[in-house]
Amino acid sequence: MVMTRSYCRFCGALCGILVETDGERVTSVRGDPTHPLSKGYTCPKGRALPAFHHHPDRLDQPLLRGQPTSWDEVLGDLAARLGDIVAAHGPDAVASFVGTGSAFDVNGRRLAERFMQALPSRSRYSTATVDNASKPLVAELMGGHPGLVPAVDHHGATLVLLFGTNPVVSHGHLNAFPDPIVRLRALAARGELWVVDPRHHETARLATRHLAVRPGTDYALLAYLVRSLLEARGGADSAYLEAHTRPEDVDRLREAVAPFDRATAAARCGLAETDLDDLLSAIQRHRRVAGQTGTGVTMSPAANASEWLMWALHIVTGSFDAPGGMWFNPGFMKCFDRRPIRASDGTPGPGPRSRPELPGRWGELPCAALADEIEAGNVRALFVVGGNPLTALAQPDRLAAAFARLDVLVVADVVRTEVTELATHTFACAGQLERADLPGLADTFQVAVAAQYTPAVVPPAGDRRPMWWAFAELARHLGLKLLPKGLEPDTCTDEDLLAIMADRSVASWAELKAAPGVIVASEGSFGWVRRNLLPEGRWRLAPEALVAELATLVDQQPAPLVLIPRRQLRHMNAQLRDGAAGAVRADRPDVLLHPDDARPAGVRSGDLVTVSSAHGSVTGVACLSGELRSGTVSIPHGFAEPNVSRLTASGDADRLSGMTRQSGIPVTVARADPSSGS
Ligand SMILES: Nc1nc2c(c(=O)[nH]1)N[C@H]1C(S)=C(S)[C@@H](COP(=O)(O)OP(=O)(O)OC[C@H]3O[C@@H](n4cnc5c(=O)[nH]c(N)nc54)[C@H](O)[C@@H]3O)O[C@H]1N2
Ligand SMILES: Nc1nc2c(c(=O)[nH]1)N[C@H]1C(S)=C(S)[C@@H](COP(=O)(O)OP(=O)(O)OC[C@H]3O[C@@H](n4cnc5c(=O)[nH]c(N)nc54)[C@H](O)[C@@H]3O)O[C@H]1N2
Ligand code: SF4
Ligand SMILES: [Mo]
Numbered sequence: 001m002v003m004t005r006s007y008c009r010f011c012g013a014l015c016g017i018l019v020e021t022d023g024e025r026v027t028s029v030r031g032d033p034t035h036p037l038s039k040g041y042t043c044p045k046g047r048a049l050p051a052f053h054h055h056p057d058r059l060d061q062p063l064l065r066g067q068p069t070s071w072d073e074v075l076g077d078l079a080a081r082l083g084d085i086v087a088a089h090g091p092d093a094v095a096s097f098v099g100t101g102s103a104f105d106v107n108g109r110r111l112a113e114r115f116m117q118a119l120p121s122r123s124r125y126s127t128a129t130v131d132n133a134s135k136p137l138v139a140e141l142m143g144g145h146p147g148l149v150p151a152v153d154h155h156g157a158t159l160v161l162l163f164g165t166n167p168v169v170s171h172g173h174l175n176a177f178p179d180p181i182v183r184l185r186a187l188a189a190r191g192e193l194w195v196v197d198p199r200h201h202e203t204a205r206l207a208t209r210h211l212a213v214r215p216g217t218d219y220a221l222l223a224y225l226v227r228s229l230l231e232a233r234g235g236a237d238s239a240y241l242e243a244h245t246r247p248e249d250v251d252r253l254r255e256a257v258a259p260f261d262r263a264t265a266a267a268r269c270g271l272a273e274t275d276l277d278d279l280l281s282a283i284q285r286h287r288r289v290a291g292q293t294g295t296g297v298t299m300s301p302a303a304n305a306s307e308w309l310m311w312a313l314h315i316v317t318g319s320f321d322a323p324g325g326m327w328f329n330p331g332f333m334k335c336f337d338r339r340p341i342r343a344s345d346g347t348p349g350p351g352p353r354s355r356p357e358l359p360g361r362w363g364e365l366p367c368a369a370l371a372d373e374i375e376a377g378n379v380r381a382l383f384v385v386g387g388n389p390l391t392a393l394a395q396p397d398r399l400a401a402a403f404a405r406l407d408v409l410v411v412a413d414v415v416r417t418e419v420t421e422l423a424t425h426t427f428a429c430a431g432q433l434e435r436a437d438l439p440g441l442a443d444t445f446q447v448a449v450a451a452q453y454t455p456a457v458v459p460p461a462g463d464r465r466p467m468w469w470a471f472a473e474l475a476r477h478l479g480l481k482l483l484p485k486g487l488e489p490d491t492c493t494d495e496d497l498l499a500i501m502a503d504r505s506v507a508s509w510a511e512l513k514a515a516p517g518v519i520v521a522s523e524g525s526f527g528w529v530r531r532n533l534l535p536e537g538r539w540r541l542a543p544e545a546l547v548a549e550l551a552t553l554v555d556q557q558p559a560p561l562v563l564i565p566r567r568q569l570r571h572m573n574a575q576l577r578d579g580a581a582g583a584v585r586a587d588r589p590d591v592l593l594h595p596d597d598a599r600p601a602g603v604r605s606g607d608l609v610t611v612s613s614a615h616g617s618v619t620g621v622a623c624l625s626g627e628l629r630s631g632t633v634s635i636p637h638g639f640a641e642p643n644v645s646r647l648t649a650s651g652d653a654d655r656l657s658g659m660t661r662q663s664g665i666p667v668t669v670a671r672a673d674p675s676s677g678s
Pocket of ligand 4: 100127131
């Protein structure tokens with residue numbers, strides 16, 4: 001038996017783990033009690049790692065049109081086809097979709113991205129536009145950089161607001177939330193913890209107050225708070241506003257939120273006026289706030305306006321980049337606080353050819369356009385890099401038909417999925433326990449300025465190869481060079497690449513490698529955004545595009561019954577939905593309904609229920625629950641059945657951010673089989 005210290009790479013919490021192995025067999029995973037951030041905590045997904053590692057559907061060899069083959073064969077064939085496609089249609093005909101499964105493979109993700117840049121192809125898609133697009137958008141428009149991620153000051157905040165996020169289950173949206181129950185209890189014990197969510201979920205149960213807001217109306221509640229704070233003696237931090245904003249922006253903000261008086265906001269949000277009063281006085285009492293939004297907000301139709309007003313609330317109360325409020329993680333590897341950063345103004349680039357009304361942002365195109373681009377013949381080859389577009393993207397049936405028309409569909413994954421079924425070329429990638437790593441993409445999302453090096457726990461089984469190697473080798477076949485000077489695919493190691501990445505980090509590569517676990521540099525870093533990034537230290541408080549969006553919402557009419565998203569503890573999107581082929585417990589994709597919405601349709605718990613939107617319908621098992629606000633239907637995503645993405649549509653995308661709407665979708669419910677039962 002050998003014990004290796006590592007960290008879990010299923011989700012952004014990056015919990016410290018101790019992995020026990022017997023030869024190449026992974027026998028157990030438990031929380032690392034010496035890890036200062038996760039403190040021994042793991043969730044069932046982390047503990048399912050041994051079962052996932054030995055999943056019967058793991059890919060052991062690359063596949064060519066579904067048949068096991070050698071890497072030489074699959075990469076040689078692929079290179080020839082890509083060469084033809086690029087020669088005939090140009091490099092933009094080669095697209096990539098980068099998913100969550102590659103987010104914690106720092107070398108693999110980097111080389112996949114470098115490959116697209118080397119082609120060079122503009123047809124780059126990622127889950128950013130089905131997950132969080134309003135966040136980088138607002139960060140760029142207000143702070144000048146899409147990578148600014150506000151995070152709760154866990155050691156100083158006394159008033160924490162969580163809007164549309166359930167960290168007990170998700171462990172955070174963008175912001176990592178390891179050991180969530182202990183952290184949330186500590187926050188609630190120090191002051192107040194408010195949860196604003198249509199569902200009284202696992203996190204709401206730990207809150208000091210829960211507001212069951214009507215989906216898609218967060219902007220109205222936030223507008224009311226900002227409006228009230230900006231009134232004379234309302235509680236705004238005038239010194240902060242004077243130092244860190246422009247007076248004309250404060251006037252523009254005041255004007256924009258003017259329509260949202262208490263009665264209007266309460267009616268819109270479906271909350272009592274006293275709820276709004278209570279939240280306002282809590283803010284006035286604590287003076288500073290630490291508010292975080294999640295996918296409940298980013299997936300909603302008013303995502304940009306809501307995120308903007310959440311930022312505005314922090315700026316008006318002097319809570320941004322300030323102890324007791326929110327800080328911005330500069331990154332252990334990225335070190336934004338130690339170098340000048342060029343500010344951008346958020347002007348979008350050109351959109352996809354078939355959907356020119358959508359924006360190109362952050363070097364990507366919106367996922368909402370992927371099916372159109374394939375159907376139009378603009379995309380002929382697609383790389384799926386650690387993703388499951390057939391459950392993650394809208395209209396899966398249309399997308400599957402579009403995939404069938406592709407000349408080439410390359411899937412880089414660790415297990416067989418519905419997407420590898422359609423693949424022409426499949427890369428059998430080294431899984432998380434089979435590669436050395438550092439937190440890359442997750443660097444600035446962590447709960448502290450911290451980094452942990454992990455060695456590979458076991459060598460890659462079968463003919464699995466690191467994903468970075470597959471892209472480097474494919475590039476070599478095409479006459480492109482992806483690896484830094486002096487490195488060749490067959491002699492380079494994970495560590496060679498990590499060492500280069502760690503070049504500019506807080507600790508040296510040698511220190512990272514020698515450390516017995518995570519290195520924590522600090523648990524809060526304040527002031528650097530105002531110092532290094534903001535022009536004259538001033539936030540852009542009232543970006544024109546966001547002011548305009550709010551104006552369109554003034555007369556919004558809420559729909560009577562809407563779909564809302566929900567995450568579950570035992571699966572990570574489409575991963576582990578089968579309980580690693582039954583080796584561990586799996587979640588059931590129940591359709592949660594409020595009894596008041598189920599009754600008129602004659603639906604009882606356990607019945608099969610059909611949920612329909614303007615775009616499609618799904619059938620699942622109903623579970624009646626008073627924890628939901630009436631007027632909402634909650635369905636998790638990631639399942640083949642019910643595949644909730646049948647209810648969303650790629651035409652229903654936000655013009656400003658490119659984000660596909662996935663919350664607040666009007667739906668109806670009906671018994672799937674009205675003849676049975678009574
Ligand atoms: N209606 C609706 N739609 C949604 C959502 C919703 O709530 N409702 N949620 C959205 C969100 S937030 C997201 S992030 C997307 C999720 O979209 P995706 O990220 O596309 O989906 P995942 O299921 O996470 O896909 C991860 C894939 O990576 C593979 N994988 C695991 N480990 C590795 C590895 O080490 N290397 C490689 N190469 N692959 C690996 C897994 O086997 C899996 O196939 O879905 C979005 N779509
Ligand atoms: N166990 C587990 N963990 C995960 C994942 C997983 O699949 N399983 N996925 C990972 C990924 S890819 C992501 S992006 C994160 C997401 O992390 P979170 O954003 O925390 O995701 P959820 O837990 O679904 O919480 C979203 C909440 O928004 C609420 N909501 C819906 N609409 C609205 C609205 O209009 N307003 C408000 N205020 N609330 C609303 C829903 O009721 C729900 O409780 O989780 C990550 N972690
Ligand atoms: S919360 Fe669970 S899935 Fe996320 S890193 Fe920790 S153990 Fe892994
Ligand atoms: Mo996500």
